[in-house]
Amino acid sequence: MNIAIYGRSFNDNFIAPIQFLFDELGKRKTQLYVFEAFNSYLRPRVNVKSDIKLFTKHTEIKNKVDCLISIGGDGSILDCVSIVKDSGIPILGINTGRLGFLSNISKEDIERAITSLFEKEFRIEKRAxxxxxxxxxxxxxxxxxxxxxxxxxxxxxxxxxxxxxxxxxxxxxxxxxxxxxxxxxxxxxxxxxxxxxxxxxxxxxxxxxxxxxxxxxxxxxxxxxxxxxxxxxxxxxxxxxxxxxxxxxxxxxxxxxxxxxxxFKIKLIQLSEQNFFGTIRNKLMWGIDKRN
The missing domain is CATH 2.60.200.30 (Probable inorganic polyphosphate/atp-NAD kinase; domain 2)
Known part of the structure; x- marks a missing residue:
């Protein structure tokens, strides 16, 4: 599988989960395409294998990758929209930001998300x-x-x-x-x-x-x-x-x-058990009673 990775800066408490992500992708013999500016940010923080390829625009990954992993918050997902454009490349969002309506994979769920990705146990949600x-x-x-x-x-x-x-x-x-x-x-x-x-x-x-x-x-x-x-x-x-x-x-x-x-529409990868109503209920804390 060929995977592109785009991201923004993240706090130090995310270094270990991001290292785990790259380690898992490396074990699966994945060809990685990493956004050039993000690669420069990663190098002092995360061990990334040397045979990655770099990209700066969507023409360099169009028809070459199976998906794009976004590391950051919803702002990173929006950046990725400008990268994939109408190529049809689906986006998986790992949340290192705050709320994360779009980038909704937490650091605790990275392993499950990668397993689901390679076993094709996910849904594609098309967004207008x-x-x-x-x-x-x-x-x-x-x-x-x-x-x-x-x-x-x-x-x-x-x-x-x-x-x-x-x-x-x-x-x-x-x-x-x-x-x-x-x-x-x-x-x-x-x-x-x-x-x-x-x-x-x-x-x-x-x-x-x-x-x-x-x-x-x-x-x-x-x-x-x-x-x-x-x-x-x-x-x-x-x-x-x-x-x-x-x-x-x-x-x-x-x-x-x-x-x-x-x-055209943008494709977002959702894990099988994820749905919009669960996301807004959890992110907006509907039904949460602090008295309990």
Whole structure:
């Protein structure tokens, strides 16, 4: 099996589990492709076999690896989305971060996860993405997001106005600090912290969530992901900040932003006993009574 590995920095208490991961993969005669910057970070901390191959972009692993292991939190998974793009490479997330909705394999479960991977005892969960077009091609080749597109004010403390249309029908002019267009996957991220609903991953929807709107009657709205969402921003400043997952871009008031469903999906590897409802119950501590 050929496996790519991407990761971010981790605390010292994860050194032993990550060493165990590389040792187990080495025993199984796996050809490893390690992201070049992560390899430089690993070398002083973990013993990695010398016959690994390095990569820096998705074309160097496309059609060459069976899966990509992400080491980090949900932010690492989002980085991996930009790496695998539409290649169809499934992602397995090992959580060395905090909450970990997407990267949900704990250090205690690494051995079980590797066994399940090689014995093919896992499920592939396909997650929809959104695609963004602008009149000035602001986002280039990475005009997609697994979690959300967020529009923020940038050079001013004043609120911005975001004129929003759904399939050319006027929805609202949001007077707020910003606006989030989230996928079902992104509904448990920034949108949730701004009062948006939790949407199950298989739902064919977008969630439109305002950020601190200056109107108590404004609420999040769920629309079909077959819709085209069109945004036009205005404010005291002519420049605004647009964020696709963890990637930020400058947008000016002349840009019109159009959001549609992306033509490809991301594959996430889930262990057989894992499911979305169990994840949100455990991560959000539903039903936990500290009196017990």
């Amino acid at each position: 993405l959104l695609h963004v077009d602008t009149t000035k091609n602001v986002f280039g080749k990475h005009a997609f997001a697994l979690n959300e597109l967020t529009l923020h004010r940038k050079d001013s403390s004043s609120m911005i106005t975001i004129h929003t249309y759904i399939d050319d029908m006027f929805l609202n002019s949001y007077w707020a600090d910003g606006l989030i267009i989230a996928t079902p996957t992104g509904s448990t991220a920034y949108s949730l912290s701004c009062g948006g609903p939790i949407v199950t991953p298989g739902s064919d929807n977008f969630v439109i969530t305002p950020i601190a709107p200056h109107n108590l009657n404004v609420r999040p709205v769920i629309v079909s992901d077959s819709s085209e969402i069109r945004l036009k921003v205005e404010g005291r400043s002519k420049h605004f900040l647009a964020t696709l997952d963890s990637r930020s871009y400058n947008v000016d008031s002349e840009d019109e932003i159009i959001i549609t469903k992306a033509e």
